[in-house]
Every structure is written in C-alpha cells, then in structure tokens.
Amino acid sequence: MxxxxxxxxxxxxxxxxxxxxxxxxxxxxxxxxxxxxxxxxxxxxxxxxxxxxxxxxxxxxxxxxxxxxxxxxxxxxxxxxxxxxxxQKNWKDLSDIELHENGLADKEFTLADFQLQQLMGFIHELPVGCQTIFNLYAIEGYQHNEIAQKLGISEGTSKSQYSRARSLLQQKLNKEKRFDDGSVQRTQF
Missing domain, CATH: 1.10.1740.10 (RNA polymerase sigma factor, region 2, helix turn helix motif)
Known part of the structure; x- marks a missing residue:
C-alpha cells in the first residue's frame, strides 16, 4: 500500500x-x-x-x-x-542486581542459529524488568541514561537489569541450539 x-x-x-x-x-x-x-x-x-x-x-x-x-x-x-x-504490580520488582551475574554478561554469543520467533519467545520468558530494559536497550536503541529517565530508575539499575537479561538469554541459548534439520546441540559460548 x-x-x-x-x-x-x-x-x-x-x-x-x-x-x-x-x-x-x-x-x-x-x-x-x-x-x-x-x-x-x-x-x-x-x-x-x-x-x-x-x-x-x-x-x-x-x-x-x-x-x-x-x-x-x-x-x-x-x-x-x-x-x-x-x-502492573510486578513492575515494582526492579532493583539493582549484581552486574555480571555468573560472569556471562561480558561474553559474546551468536544468534544466527535461532529463528526470530524463537528468540522473541526467549525474551518473553524474561522477568518483566529484564524484558522491558532489554527491549528498550537492545531493540529500541535507547541508552541507559534515557531508560533510567523513562522508567524512573537509576542508570545502574538499567545496566544491571540489561546485564541480567543478557545472562538469562545466554543461558537459554546455551541450553538449546536448534538446526534446520530439527537436531539440537547444546553449546558453550
């Protein structure tokens, strides 16, 4: 159109x-x-x-x-x-958490072997605060200071929630790596 x-x-x-x-x-x-x-x-x-x-x-x-x-x-x-x-009541659960939980937040990982729908499903499984901040930072492109201002939280909380989101996503991705032929491979990043 x-x-x-x-x-x-x-x-x-x-x-x-x-x-x-x-x-x-x-x-x-x-x-x-x-x-x-x-x-x-x-x-x-x-x-x-x-x-x-x-x-x-x-x-x-x-x-x-x-x-x-x-x-x-x-x-x-x-x-x-x-x-x-x-x-929503569960929004109040945002709080500072340890920045590099399990040391995974600093590691890079690839998303190439996952379909968009599967990745969105993983993101949807995140706790509300992590999901929201991950979306704002990684998908919408807001900076942590902008996110903090938008949500009325500290910049450190934004960074820590993003770090936690990355860590949780990485754990999910590590557990399951699917290929086009339907096979599954567990990988370490």
Missing part, C-alpha cells in the same frame, strides 16, 4: 476517519509487534495498541515532521506500553 506521509498526517490532524484508518492499516502491525515485545498477554497487548492509537490520534498535532512518522509512532507506542507496565 502506498501512501503520502504528509497527506496522511494532515488527514489525521483534521480527524479524517479514512486517514486514521489508513494510518492504522499501514503501521498497526509494526506497532502491535512492539506491544507484544513488552506485554506478555496478547489481549493486554491489543489493549495497549488501542490505547497507543488513541494517543496517536489525539496528539498527532504535536508531530512536527522533524523525524520519520514511524519513529514518532514507535515512541508513542513504547511509552504507552511502559505506562501499562508501570500500572
């Missing part, structure tokens, strides 16, 4: 329902994938996506065309997902 970004934004600013539908049709799938990275329950992720689009439609006038529209939409969606997580 082709679209003109400026016309689409202009139509949404005028609250044109067809423009709003086209915005959803063009970006809804990508933004839902973002919601699913942060929210473990599909139904809740759908609710977060709906909330994100409400915010997008209500605040589209603040989009200034100084960055790609998709970047602004992603930012609104991530913030909406984070707000949802803050409202």
């Amino acid at each position: 082709t679209f003109n970004e400026q016309e689409l934004v202009s139509g949404c600013k005028q609250r044109n329902r067809l423009a709003q539908k086209q915005l959803y049709d063009v970006f809804g799938g990508k933004l839902f994938a973002i919601c699913m990275r942060y929210i473990k329950n599909r139904t809740d992720a759908e609710d977060v996506l709906q909330d994100a689009f409400i915010k997008i439609y209500e605040n589209i006038h603040s989009f200034r065309n100084d960055s790609p529209l998709e970047y602004w939409l992603r930012s609104v969606t991530v913030n909406t997902a984070l707000n949802h997580l803050r409202q």
Whole structure:
C-alpha cells in the first residue's frame, strides 16, 4: 500500500476517519509487534495498541515532521506500553542486581542459529524488568541514561537489569541450539 506521509498526517490532524484508518492499516502491525515485545498477554497487548492509537490520534498535532512518522509512532507506542507496565504490580520488582551475574554478561554469543520467533519467545520468558530494559536497550536503541529517565530508575539499575537479561538469554541459548534439520546441540559460548 502506498501512501503520502504528509497527506496522511494532515488527514489525521483534521480527524479524517479514512486517514486514521489508513494510518492504522499501514503501521498497526509494526506497532502491535512492539506491544507484544513488552506485554506478555496478547489481549493486554491489543489493549495497549488501542490505547497507543488513541494517543496517536489525539496528539498527532504535536508531530512536527522533524523525524520519520514511524519513529514518532514507535515512541508513542513504547511509552504507552511502559505506562501499562508501570500500572502492573510486578513492575515494582526492579532493583539493582549484581552486574555480571555468573560472569556471562561480558561474553559474546551468536544468534544466527535461532529463528526470530524463537528468540522473541526467549525474551518473553524474561522477568518483566529484564524484558522491558532489554527491549528498550537492545531493540529500541535507547541508552541507559534515557531508560533510567523513562522508567524512573537509576542508570545502574538499567545496566544491571540489561546485564541480567543478557545472562538469562545466554543461558537459554546455551541450553538449546536448534538446526534446520530439527537436531539440537547444546553449546558453550
């Protein structure tokens, strides 16, 4: 589907329902994938996506065309997902942990032998704090000082949660390395 970004934004600013539908049709799938990275329950992720689009439609006038529209939409969606997580009781469990738990956080490992869906499943199994910070840092590209500010935590907490997430993921990857032929090999990194 082709679209003109400026016309689409202009139509949404005028609250044109067809423009709003086209915005959803063009970006809804990508933004839902973002919601699913942060929210473990599909139904809740759908609710977060709906909330994100409400915010997008209500605040589209603040989009200034100084960055790609998709970047602004992603930012609104991530913030909406984070707000949802803050409202959950288990969000309060973020705390500083030892930075290099089991010495695994500094080791490099390869993801080439794993399918995206399998990796996303591993990420979804992480504790909420680790999963959130891993997504913000490794996938969204935020720096630890930005994450700390966004989440109201210390930069050290962000770093330690990321380190813990890497360690937990590495342990999962070490336990299972699958190949295209279905065979499994346990590996050490």
